[in-house]
Amino acid sequence: MFETVGEKFIFKYGKTAYDKAIEAACDCPFFKLDCDEDEFVTSTKKDSCYNCLFRRWSCTSFSCMHKAQE
Amino acid sequence: MRKFKTYIAIDDTDEIGYFTSTGEICEEIREHVERCYSKTTPITRHQLLLHADIPYTSHNSSMCFTCHLSEREFEKIKLFIVDYVLSMSASSSAPGICMGFEKDIADKNAFIEYGLDAKKKVLTKDEAYKMAREQNLFLKELKNRGDGVIGALAGVALRLSGNDGRIKGKITLDKKSVSVKEILDLGFFDEVRLSNGTMADTNAMVLIKEYLKGVYLEHKSVLLVEENNGFYKPLIKENLLEF
Numbered sequence: 001m002f003e004t005v006g007e008k009f010i011f012k013y014g015k016t017a018y019d020k021a022i023e024a025a026c027d028c029p030f031f032k033l034d035c036d037e038d039e040f041v042t043s044t045k046k047d048s049c050y051n052c053l054f055r056r057w058s059c060t061s062f063s064c065m066h067k068a069q070e
Numbered sequence: 071m072r073k074f075k076t077y078i079a080i081d082d083t084d085e086i087g088y089f090t091s092t093g094e095i096c097e098e099i100r101e102h103v104e105r106c107y108s109k110t111t112p113i114t115r116h117q118l119l120l121h122a123d124i125p126y127t128s129h130n131s132s133m134c135f136t137c138h139l140s141e142r143e144f145e146k147i148k149l150f151i152v153d154y155v156l157s158m159s160a161s162s163s164a165p166g167i168c169m170g171f172e173k174d175i176a177d178k179n180a181f182i183e184y185g186l187d188a189k190k191k192v193l194t195k196d197e198a199y200k201m202a203r204e205q206n207l208f209l210k211e212l213k214n215r216g217d218g219v220i221g222a223l224a225g226v227a228l229r230l231s232g233n234d235g236r237i238k239g240k241i242t243l244d245k246k247s248v249s250v251k252e253i254l255d256l257g258f259f260d261e262v263r264l265s266n267g268t269m270a271d272t273n274a275m276v277l278i279k280e281y282l283k284g285v286y287l288e289h290k291s292v293l294l295v296e297e298n299n300g301f302y303k304p305l306i307k308e309n310l311l312e313f
Contacts, residue, residue: 035089035090036091036093038091038239039093039129041311043280043306053087056127057128058120
């Protein structure tokens, strides 16, 4: 689901792959819902990497900051 | 004691994994102002540029609300916000706060242009301070690099534009369907519009699956809906991301 670019772990599928982002969160032991519901992006199922406290958005996708710290 | 329309915005108060957000801190400030000084308007969330050269935490958005304050109250709230943001912000964050009276803004068009630039260009702190001086606004960085001043100033500019951002929070109802008129009567939305900009029929019914969330258009809190088999359906979050 992620590719490594330098020190960044970038979600491969961009910003609108809602199902893939839910699937990625399902497989991730570090997933944590953002503390601010206003920052949720996915409304269908909340447990999505798009709603995770450890995601950092870019213009084309997001990076997982938790994976970057590991 | 004369009171004037006042804009208050903050940015960059958190860090990755932090327990609270800029939006929540702004909400607590808004509640304090509402409790002690003035009626407030809902917070708007303004999306700024996502760019590798900008050291934002996770989404680079700024929060703004308005209220009516006297000059004395303005000074008291300024001190409160500085202390509050300093104490609530994450240790590695770079918070900035911006406040000002609308009456003092010297060139609204130039200032709004600054806000729009923050959505498409990488701006500097020097540019932010220069713009704040020119527009007679209070702008202060609180710790670390203080880059939050760029977004805080842009938050005020974009709020002033009247055409940017989502309204913070959501409205949940215990009904599955409600008329447009009933929604308007709740008082949270000034208008219900179709996504193409036309006004919704006030007698039509809106089917509610989850919640209602507003956007800020033409200085109004607007609920956007789409037509769906003779009913209206509110736009879901996925469709509101451009705001």
